[in-house]
Amino acid sequence: MRLSAKTEYAALAAVELARRIDAPAPVRIREICAAQGVPPRFLVHILLQLKAAGIVASIRGAAGGYRLARPADKVTLQDVRDAVEGPADAVAPLSVDMGKKSRTAAVLAAAWEKAAEAEAETLAEITLASIAARCKPTGDSMYYI
Secondary structure (H helix, E strand, O other): OOOOOOHHHHHHHHHHHHOOOOOOOOOHHHHHHHHHOHHHHHHHHHHOOOOOOOOOEOOOOOOOOEEEOOOOOOOOOHHHHHHHOOOOOOHHHHHHHHOOOOOHHHHHHHHHHHHHHHHHHHHOOOOOOHHHHOOOOOOOOOOHH
């Protein structure tokens, strides 16, 4: 599976917001950048796309920042990817065109389609809440002397 840097940064930012869902104040861009190592100049544009998709909400003002616009268990990795990349075509147009000319290409296009559907189903099952829960410290990291 190939992911663009944009999708990866969007997922990191969204998960960071999910991790801070109960924070009393909105999360600032610089906090997300510091926590996840996302370049600030990319994050501004990515958050605007996530906002347009209804995944995040922005709060203006001196105490402003970003929050998730929906509950973390209602936002999936598929939502995040679609917000920044647009809905993915299941099969490349070349495969569809070639499938009209060749039986082998048609069978191959069907295989690509099946793989793309499996990928989309998996991304649709993974929520920001489930990822944020896995990011919490386990408690086994205490060091005793």
